[in-house]
Amino acid sequence: MLALDANQRITPSEALLGEGGFGIVAKCRDTTTNQAVAIKVNKSDPDILQQAHVEIFILEQLRRLDPDAANIVQWNGFFHDGERVSLKFELLDQCLWDYIRDRNKQGLPISEVRSILGQLTNALSHLGSVGIVHADLKPGKIMVVNRHESPVKVRLIDFGLACPASAVMPGDCVATTGYCAPEVMLGLPYNEASDMWSLGLVAVELATGVPLYPSENDYDYLKFIIETQGQPPDHVLDSVQFKGSVPGTGHESLETRYIILTRAEAGQRLFVSLIKEMLALDAHQRITPSQVLRHPFFSPGLSNRFPWEVAILVKIKKKKKSIPLFKAEQRTPYHHISPSIRPKTPCLQK
Ligand SMILES: Nc1ncnc2c1ncn2[C@@H]1O[C@H](COP(=O)(O)OP(=O)(O)OP(=O)(O)O)[C@@H](O)[C@H]1O
Numbered sequence: 001m002l003a004l005d006a007n008q009r010i011t012p013s014e015a016l017l018g019e020g021g022f023g024i025v026a027k028c029r030d031t032t033t034n035q036a037v038a039i040k041v042n043k044s045d046p047d048i049l050q051q052a053h054v055e056i057f058i059l060e061q062l063r064r065l066d067p068d069a070a071n072i073v074q075w076n077g078f079f080h081d082g083e084r085v086s087l088k089f090e091l092l093d094q095c096l097w098d099y100i101r102d103r104n105k106q107g108l109p110i111s112e113v114r115s116i117l118g119q120l121t122n123a124l125s126h127l128g129s130v131g132i133v134h135a136d137l138k139p140g141k142i143m144v145v146n147r148h149e150s151p152v153k154v155r156l157i158d159f160g161l162a163c164p165a166s167a168v169m170p171g172d173c174v175a176t177t178g179y180c181a182p183e184v185m186l187g188l189p190y191n192e193a194s195d196m197w198s199l200g201l202v203a204v205e206l207a208t209g210v211p212l213y214p215s216e217n218d219y220d221y222l223k224f225i226i227e228t229q230g231q232p233p234d235h236v237l238d239s240v241q242f243k244g245s246v247p248g249t250g251h252e253s254l255e256t257r258y259i260i261l262t263r264a265e266a267g268q269r270l271f272v273s274l275i276k277e278m279l280a281l282d283a284h285q286r287i288t289p290s291q292v293l294r295h296p297f298f299s300p301g302l303s304n305r306f307p308w309e310v311a312i313l314v315k316i317k318k319k320k321k322s323i324p325l326f327k328a329e330q331r332t333p334y335h336h337i338s339p340s341i342r343p344k345t346p347c348l349q350k
Pocket residue numbers: 017018019020021022023024025038040073089090091092093095140141143157158159160
């Protein structure tokens with residue numbers, strides 16, 4: 001492990017914890033406290049420097065919250081190292097992707113899904129109380145404090161794309177394809193409800209071990225959503241002012257994913273009913289954090305009454321050919337979503 005000296009200088013090396021678009025995260029020892037910490041060292045690029053200052057602004061807002069009670073990473077300030085700005089965080093153990101992978105991608109038992117989903121809903125509730133949208137929620141941005149602890153505790157990390165709900169810039173979508181809410185993708189105004197959509201997809205991944213919409217491009221992602229849930233309601237599509245290019249064609253995946261309940265236990269049915277409310281296409285209809293926590297899926301004693309050891313499965317249906325999402329004669333790209341691909345039976349129901 002590296003030392004963080006009195007002048008707060010560090011040298012990146014084998015202590016690398018992670019790497020991202022903004023730089024690296026390294027494990028260091030803070031010589032004043034003698035504690036291991038995680039230091040996010042941003043690249044010296046001017047755009048990234050500006051982004052780092054936005055992240056610092058958001059982290060300052062979050063100081064009003066108790067990180068432990070709010071399930072968000074504890075931030076301990078920042079320092080400059082030459083041209084670079086570095087952020088100091090509590091050291092966490094592993095991200096949820098790795099945690100799920102270590103369980104052979106089988107999905108977690110109901111007790112753990114409930115516990116982790118409850119903690120993340122609590123995190124969104126706290127973010128909402130200070131008017132912050134995370135805007136990039138996914139298993140890679142959620143970390144386990146200590147994988148050997150039971151029940152495991154989780155924290156939300158990386159507020160690099162977060163913004164006050166009152167200052168959202170529609171159309172400025174840089175969030176991760178495969179987790180971002182439809183309204184964000186469509187360039188519409190968005191708010192805290194977009195994090196709830198992402199959390200719905202995280203919940204499915206916790207329960208099944210695999211992503212529901214594993215897409216690398218906007219076209220595939222939108223296609224997965226429409227095939228499984230139908231197209232967004234007309235009043236949503238009517239407000240789309242899509243200025244960018246039509247999401248790429250030619251690389252379409254030929255898969256659709258369906259949630260299959262192997263044994264239709266009550267716990268599983270409740271879980272699917274909750275997920276459907278988290279993944280409401282219309283953000284106004286989406287369930288809120290306090291409603292999630294009051295959902296029967298969280299009722300005490302559920303896991304005792306309905307032990308759910310068999311994880312939910314995701315069935316992958318292969319198609320012979322791709323389906324056009326857009327019809328040339330219609331008005332705007334997102335009105336070109338062909339009604340013919342509306343599923344007869346929406347997949348998110350048993
Ligand atoms: N507090 C922490 N403790 C331990 N590891 C961490 C911590 N914060 C971040 N990491 C590791 O570093 C990785 C990158 O962190 P982070 O997402 O904050 O950086 P980023 O540059 O914004 O990433 P991206 O470009 O993917 O958005 C994480 O996925 C995680 O593995």
